[in-house]
Amino acid sequence: MTLQGKVALVAGATRGAGRGIAVELGAAGATVYVTGRTTRSQQSDYARPETIEETAELVSSHDGKGIAVQVDHMVTDDVRSLVERIRAEQGRLDILVNDVWGGEKLFEWNKPVWDHNLENGLRLLRLGIDTHLITAHHALPLMIERPGGLLVEVTDGTAEYNADHYRLSPFYDLAKVAVNRMAWAHAKDLAAHGATSVSLTPGWLRSEMMLEAFGVTEDNWCDATANVPHFVISETPRFVGRAVASLAADPDRARWNGQSLSSGGLAQIYGFTDLDGSRPDAWRYVPEVQDAGKPADATGYR
Numbered sequence: 627m628t629l630q631g632k633v634a635l636v637a638g639a640t641r642g643a644g645r646g647i648a649v650e651l652g653a654a655g656a657t658v659y660v661t662g663r664t665t666r667s668q669q670s671d672y673a674r675p676e677t678i679e680e681t682a683e684l685v686s687s688h689d690g691k692g693i694a695v696q697v698d699h700m701v702t703d704d705v706r707s708l709v710e711r712i713r714a715e716q717g718r719l720d721i722l723v724n725d726v727w728g729g730e731k732l733f734e735w736n737k738p739v740w741d742h743n744l745e746n747g748l749r750l751l752r753l754g755i756d757t758h759l760i761t762a763h764h765a766l767p768l769m770i771e772r773p774g775g776l777l778v779e780v781t782d783g784t785a786e787y788n789a790d791h792y793r794l795s796p797f798y799d800l801a802k803v804a805v806n807r808m809a810w811a812h813a814k815d816l817a818a819h820g821a822t823s824v825s826l827t828p829g830w831l832r833s834e835m836m837l838e839a840f841g842v843t844e845d846n847w848c849d850a851t852a853n854v855p856h857f858v859i860s861e862t863p864r865f866v867g868r869a870v871a872s873l874a875a876d877p878d879r880a881r882w883n884g885q886s887l888s889s890g891g892l893a894q895i896y897g898f899t900d901l902d903g904s905r906p907d908a909w910r911y912v913p914e915v916q917d918a919g920k921p922a923d924a925t926g927y928r
């Protein structure tokens with residue numbers, strides 16, 4: 627599998643799924659622009675240690691070329707300037723991954739709209755929906771200049787699962803369902819240009835924030851299963867990254883146009899594994915986890 631000569635933009639690549647996707651695109655040989663708000667000299671409101679420079683360095687250390695650009699994807703001028711830079715430096719864009727999020731500190735579990743903080747809920751929607759539309763608006767015109775482009779809208783939960791499961795609160799629920807629908811809608815427009823649009827969800831993601839919440843590291847993450855046995859179905863951010871790289875390298879990827887996909891489901895088809903050689907498929911087991919008494923929506927799948 628090679629993506630040599632391909633240019634990718636991973637919007638929201640500071641940490642978590644975005645970082646894992648950027649690294650795996652780099653491992654396949656792509657040039658990857660990684661964006662986010664946190665740099666070594668300026669933190670976002672997350673107040674987290676991860677930076678876009680670190681992500682770019684990881685991409686380069688895995689045989690790709692990582693380019694870090696500080697961007698607030700709610701600011702249309704920032705995104706316009708980013709795409710103009712990609713055009714000037716590369717003259718093409720083959721892969722756009724919309725992974726912008728930023729709502730972990732804004733949603734409240736199991737709160738109806740009248741009890742949920744309104745300001746936080748509305749900001750969550752802007753972060754989870756507006757940013758994706760702003761980025762698509764500016765980046766897709768460059769991507770469709772060449773046939774074969776790939777748009778990946780990253781969300782939490784497959785369309786099938788989200789259709790009949792309430793996701794935490796009206797705000798979170800709407801944000802995650804909307805991204806699945808957004809990918810479907812983009813597929814209608816992109817098909818005429820020979821491009822493919824999909825939505826993609828990781829499973830129970832062992833992101834930096836999730837590992838920290840469970841008091842473990844990637845080296846000893848299994849220790850957390852003593853208290854939360856279902857954590858055994860979790861996956862690294864690199865697993866969903868391999869899903870994106872597999873899609874991007876598939877010459878027949880148009881067969882997926884408009885579909886809602888998962889990292890675990892694609893692993894069964896493309897044959898990739900997680901870093902430890904396992905092949906988790908979390909969304910096959912989420913209803914069982916919920917039935918066992920651990921609310922699936924409270925486990926932090928993304």
